[in-house]
Amino acid sequence: MLGECLENVRKLVPLVHNITNYVTVNDVANVLLACGGSPIMSDEPEDVEDITTICGGLNINIGTLNLSSIKGMFLAGKRANELDHKVLLDPVGAGASALRTNTAIRLLDEIKFTAIRGNISEIRTLAFGSGTTRGVDADVADSVTEDILDQAVSFVKSFAKETGSIIAVTGAIDLVSDDVRCYVIRNGRKEMGRITGTGCQLSGMMTAFLVANPDDLLKGAAASVCTMGLAGEIGWDNMRPEDGNSTYRNRIIDAIYNMDKEILDKGARYEVR
Amino acid sequence: MLGECLENVRKLVPLVHNITNYVTVNDVANVLLACGGSPIMSDEPEDVEDITTICGGLNINIGTLNLSSIKGMFLAGKRANELDHKVLLDPVGAGASALRTNTAIRLLDEIKFTAIRGNISEIRTLAFGSGTTRGVDADVADSVTEDILDQAVSFVKSFAKETGSIIAVTGAIDLVSDDVRCYVIRNGRKEMGRITGTGCQLSGMMTAFLVANPDDLLKGAAASVCTMGLAGEIGWDNMRPEDGNSTYRNRIIDAIYNMDKEILDKGARYEVR
Amino acid sequence: MLGECLENVRKLVPLVHNITNYVTVNDVANVLLACGGSPIMSDEPEDVEDITTICGGLNINIGTLNLSSIKGMFLAGKRANELDHKVLLDPVGAGASALRTNTAIRLLDEIKFTAIRGNISEIRTLAFGSGTTRGVDADVADSVTEDILDQAVSFVKSFAKETGSIIAVTGAIDLVSDDVRCYVIRNGRKEMGRITGTGCQLSGMMTAFLVANPDDLLKGAAASVCTMGLAGEIGWDNMRPEDGNSTYRNRIIDAIYNMDKEILDKGARYEVR
Numbered sequence: 177m178l179g180e181c182l183e184n185v186r187k188l189v190p191l192v193h194n195i196t197n198y199v200t201v202n203d204v205a206n207v208l209l210a211c212g213g214s215p216i217m218s219d220e221p222e223d224v225e226d227i228t229t230i231c232g233g234l235n236i237n238i239g240t241l242n243l244s245s246i247k248g249m250f251l252a253g254k255r256a257n258e259l260d261h262k263v264l265l266d267p268v269g270a271g272a273s274a275l276r277t278n279t280a281i282r283l284l285d286e287i288k289f290t291a292i293r294g295n296i297s298e299i300r301t302l303a304f305g306s307g308t309t310r311g312v313d314a315d316v317a318d319s320v321t322e323d324i325l326d327q328a329v330s331f332v333k334s335f336a337k338e339t340g341s342i343i344a345v346t347g348a349i350d351l352v353s354d355d356v357r358c359y360v361i362r363n364g365r366k367e368m369g370r371i372t373g374t375g376c377q378l379s380g381m382m383t384a385f386l387v388a389n390p391d392d393l394l395k396g397a398a399a400s401v402c403t404m405g406l407a408g409e410i411g412w413d414n415m416r417p418e419d420g421n422s423t424y425r426n427r428i429i430d431a432i433y434n435m436d437k438e439i440l441d442k443g444a445r446y447e448v449r
Numbered sequence: 450m451l452g453e454c455l456e457n458v459r460k461l462v463p464l465v466h467n468i469t470n471y472v473t474v475n476d477v478a479n480v481l482l483a484c485g486g487s488p489i490m491s492d493e494p495e496d497v498e499d500i501t502t503i504c505g506g507l508n509i510n511i512g513t514l515n516l517s518s519i520k521g522m523f524l525a526g527k528r529a530n531e532l533d534h535k536v537l538l539d540p541v542g543a544g545a546s547a548l549r550t551n552t553a554i555r556l557l558d559e560i561k562f563t564a565i566r567g568n569i570s571e572i573r574t575l576a577f578g579s580g581t582t583r584g585v586d587a588d589v590a591d592s593v594t595e596d597i598l599d600q601a602v603s604f605v606k607s608f609a610k611e612t613g614s615i616i617a618v619t620g621a622i623d624l625v626s627d628d629v630r631c632y633v634i635r636n637g638r639k640e641m642g643r644i645t646g647t648g649c650q651l652s653g654m655m656t657a658f659l660v661a662n663p664d665d666l667l668k669g670a671a672a673s674v675c676t677m678g679l680a681g682e683i684g685w686d687n688m689r690p691e692d693g694n695s696t697y698r699n700r701i702i703d704a705i706y707n708m709d710k711e712i713l714d715k716g717a718r719y720e721v722r
Numbered sequence: 723m724l725g726e727c728l729e730n731v732r733k734l735v736p737l738v739h740n741i742t743n744y745v746t747v748n749d750v751a752n753v754l755l756a757c758g759g760s761p762i763m764s765d766e767p768e769d770v771e772d773i774t775t776i777c778g779g780l781n782i783n784i785g786t787l788n789l790s791s792i793k794g795m796f797l798a799g800k801r802a803n804e805l806d807h808k809v810l811l812d813p814v815g816a817g818a819s820a821l822r823t824n825t826a827i828r829l830l831d832e833i834k835f836t837a838i839r840g841n842i843s844e845i846r847t848l849a850f851g852s853g854t855t856r857g858v859d860a861d862v863a864d865s866v867t868e869d870i871l872d873q874a875v876s877f878v879k880s881f882a883k884e885t886g887s888i889i890a891v892t893g894a895i896d897l898v899s900d901d902v903r904c905y906v907i908r909n910g911r912k913e914m915g916r917i918t919g920t921g922c923q924l925s926g927m928m929t930a931f932l933v934a935n936p937d938d939l940l941k942g943a944a945a946s947v948c949t950m951g952l953a954g955e956i957g958w959d960n961m962r963p964e965d966g967n968s969t970y971r972n973r974i975i976d977a978i979y980n981m982d983k984e985i986l987d988k989g990a991r992y993e994v995r
Contacts, residue, residue, distance in 0.1 A: 198471040198744040205918035220788040226819030242493040273499030372478035420706025422699040426968040433966025471744040515766040546772030645751035693979025695972040
C-alpha cells in the first residue's frame with residue numbers, strides 16, 4: 177500500500193534542495209513541510225554545491241530559469257549525482273522556448289535523474305525534441321485520456337528505459353513509470369489546473385518521497401502523485417460556495433498536512449500496468 | 450455592459466507573458482487563472498522573445514527589476530510590438546529611485562504600450578519626470594479625490610493623448626482613459642491597500658482583458674478595473690471577524706474566480722466622462 | 723507594556739526596505755502591512771541605495787542570496803548606516819554553506835546592525851564561525867530549552883555586547899537581548915515550524931518595530947517577537963479540523979492584522995533577565 181511511503185517521509189523528514197521558479201516557490205516549500213519534508217532553496221552557483229551536500233534530494237525546476245540559475249542547476253546536479261542523492265527534473269515550459277528545451281535536454285545529457293516529472297507536452301519535448309507547449313499546461317490535444325492510454329503507457333515505459341529515470345506524466349490521468357511497471361493514477365480534479373503550481377508542488381513533494389523510499393522508488397513516486405491528487409479531491413470537498421482558486425490552493429496543501437497512511441490507502445485510485 | 454469583456458476572457462483564455470516582480474508574482478498568476486487567462490513568467494533575456502511570441506499579451510512590471518530583467522523587458526517589449534501583441538506597463542516605484550524612473554521612461558520611449566497602469570504618483574512621474582513615491586502606494590496628498598476629479602480626468606486624457614496608450618490610474622477613485630473618454634470607477638475598498646500586490650494583480654488581469662477585447666480596448670481595461678474593485682467588495686463581504694489581510698487576499702482572488710457577466714454588470718460602478 | 727510598541731508602528735507606518743529571499747517575500751510584505759508598516763523590496767545594486775534612502779529601516783535576509791543581491795546588501799547597508807537607519811540582519815542558513823556563512827560574517831564586519839535575528843544555530847555560526855544548520859531550522863540538539871536557559875541568556879548577552887546589536891534568537895523559547903537585559907519570551911506554538919518563513923516574516927516586522935520605537939529598541943524588538951508568537955497562538959485557536967499549514971499561515975498574518983495594544987499586552991508572555 178502507498179500509505180507507508182507517506183509515513184516514511186514523516187519519519188525521515190528529508191531535506192530537499194530546490195532550484196525552482198520564483199512563481200510557485202512558496203507553495204513548494206509549504207507542500208514539502210505539509211508532507212513531512214524540509215525545504216531549502218538556493219540557486220546561486222557559488223552556493224548550490226554546499227547546500228545540496230547537506231540534503232538528501234535535489235529538485236530542479238526550470239520555470240523562470242536564468243543564465244545564473246542554469247549554471248547552478250548543473251553544478252548542483254553533478255554534485256548530487258556524486259553523492260548518490262535523489263535528483264528530480266521538472267522541465268517547466270520545455271518546448272515553449274529554445275532556452276528551456278535546450279536546457280532540459282542538456283540537463284538530461286549531463287545529469288542522472290532519479291525521476292522526471294512534467295506534463296505530456298513537456299515530456300514529449302524531451303523525448304522527441306518537438307511538441308508544442310501552451311504556457312505550462314499540457315496541450316489539450318495531447319493530453320492522456322482513456323482513448324490513448326495504451327499508447328501513452330507504452331511511451332512512458334520506453335522513455336523510462338531510454339533515460340533510466342522514473343517518468344511521471346501528470347494530467348487528467350497520471351502515469352508514473354519505470355521501464356517495466358506503470359502506475360496509472362486517477363486521483364485529482366480538473367479544477368487543480370486553475371491553480372498555479374500544483375505541478376511544481378508535486379515535483380518538490382515527489383523528491384521528498386524518493387529520498388524517503390529508496391527501496392521502492394517507483395512506488396514512492398506514485399505515492400506522491402496519489403497524495404497530491406487525493407489532496408485535490410479532499411480540498412475540493414472542503415470548499416464553500418464563495419471559495420475559489422486561491423482558497424483551493426490552501427485547502428490542497430492543508431489536506432496534505434492532514435493526510436495519513438489510512439487516508440491515502442483508502443483514497444488512492446490506481447492500477448499498475 | 451462590461452460583463453461581456455469578462456466573458457471574452459473566459460472564452461479566449463489568453464496566454465499572458467509576465468515580466469513581473471518576485472513579491473507578488475504568485476498572486477498575479479492565480480488572478481490570471483481566476484479571471485480565465487493563462488500565465489507564463491519569464492525574465493531571462495535569452496528566453497523572453499520565444500516566450501512572448503507564443504503569448505497574446507505582455508505585462509511588464511518593474512518592481513524588483515534588475516539589470517538582467519531590464520534587458521528582458523526591452524527585448525520582450527520590442528518583439529511583442531513587432532507581433533502586434535497587447536503590451537502593458539506597470540511602473541512600480543517610478544519616482545522612488547533613479548533606476549526605476551529612468552527604466553520606465555526609457556521603456557515608454559522605445560516600446561509602444563497598449564496600456565499603462567499605476568498609482569497617481571507613478572503616472573505623474575512618467576508624465577512630469579518628478580513627483581514623490583511613498584513605497585509603492587500613491588502619495589496621499591496626490592490621490593485622486595472628488596475634489597480634484599476634473600483636473601485628474603483632464604490629466605489622464607492628455608497623458609493618454611501624448612503616449613497613445615490607455616492610462617489607468619488606480620486609487621480611491623480609478624480612472625481609465627484614452628484621449629477622448631475616461632471611465633471614472635468607484636468600485637473597491639480602502640482595505641485593499643493593506644494587501645501587497647493588488648495593483649500588480651490588476652496589471653496582469655488587465656493584460657488578459659486587453660488581449661480578449663481587441664475591438665474595444667478601453668472598455669476591456671475598464672472592465673478589468675471594475676472586476677478587481679468589485680472582487681474587493683465581495684471578498685470583504687465574505688470576511689469573518691477573525692479574518693485579516695492574508696485571508697482577504699484569498700477572498701479577492703476567489704471572488705474573481707466566481708465572478709460572471711451578471712455579477713460584474715450588476716456591481717460595476719462607473720461613469721464615462 | 724509592549725502593546726504601545728505596536729501602536730507606535732500603526733502610528734508611524736514605517737517604510738521598510740527588504741532585501742530578502744524570494745521564497746517568503748510575499749508573506750514578509752503582507753506581515754509588514756498587517757502590523758502597520760509599509761514594505762518595499764529591491765535587491766539590484768543600482769537600485770538599493772535610492773530605495774533605502776526613502777525608507778526608515780532595512781531588513782537584510784540572506785536566504786536565496788546571489789552574487790548580485792549580495793552586492794546590493796552591502797551597498798544598501800552602508801547607505802542605511804550613513805543615514806542612521808535601523809538595519810536588521812537575518813542570516814538565513816549561515817552555517818549551511820560557505821557563501822552564506824562568509825556573507826553573514828562580512829556583513830557583520832562592514833555594517834552596523836541594530837538587530838540580528840536568527841535561530842540558535844545561525845547565531846552560533848556568527849558567534850563561533852561553526853555550528854551545523856539543518857535547512858533553515860534550528861538544530862534540535864542546540865535548541866534553547868529551560869535546561870540550558872541560563873547558559874543561552876548569557877551567550878546572547880555576550881554576543882550582543884560583542885556586536886553592539888540586539889540579538890534575537892527565536893525557537894521554542896525566544897531570547898531578545900542587548901548586553902544588559904534579555905527578554906525571555908514564551909509565546910508561539912511548535913506548529914509554526916511547519917510553515918515556511920515565520921522567521922523571515924518576523925525579521926521584516928521587527929525592522930518596522932525598531933523604526934517605530936527608537937527610544938527603546940530592545941523593547942520594540944521584544945514586542946515584535948511577542949506579536950508573532952501570540953499571533954501563532956491566536957491563529958491556531960482559529961483553526962478548524964480540516965485546516966493545515968497553508969491556512970495556518972493565513973491565520974497568523976490575519977491575527978497580526980487584528981492585533982491591538984490590549985490583545986498584545988494581555989497575551990504577551992515574557993520575563994526580563
